Amino acid sequence: MATTVYVDGTLATGSNNGTSWTDAYKGCAGLQTAFDNVVNLSETTIYIRNTFSVGTYGTRIDIDTAGGDYTNSKWLKVIGCGSDGNPLPYGQYVVLDGQNILTNHIFYLSNVSMVELRNLHFKNVPWAGWYLYATSTRYGFNAINCKFSALGYGFQIDTLSPRNVFVHQCI
DSSP states (O other): OOEEEEEESSOOSSOOSSSSSTTOEEHHHHHHHHHHHSOTTSOEEEEEESOEEHHHHTSOEEESSOOOBTTTTBOEEEEEEOTTSSBOOTTOOEEEEOTTTOSSEEEEEESOOOEEEESEEEEEEEEEEEEEEOSSOEEEEEEESOEEEEEEEEEEEOSSOEEEEEEESOO
């Protein structure tokens, strides 16, 4: 069964349970909660909108207990949406801003497979927008219509274990 979760970077009201835009998880802590609540090896889409001030959150956002399933072609997708709640078109992005405060990465992907990041702008962090680490072979990493600015690296892979990395229409 596929799961859909909603996270809003600036929402101040609602139930903070991720079930709709009205009750979306709130801010960076909500985005971390959304990842922590993903059932591993499931098909999950996390829609996010508005700006995420990751620097004031104080730490990177970890994707380490969630992930898709390579064998069954199930993805964990993080898709940036506009204020209307619909996925953004090419050249538009949800901003994930390290605010030059973070000391490492914005997203840390550790020992997961089948993760797609779409319509996201990673900026203002000294290291990488997203960092991929795996201790054993992991498959399926997509960056589609992403933007990387004011970073040491757009993304960094620090091991030989990841396979099938696809980067499309990123700047």
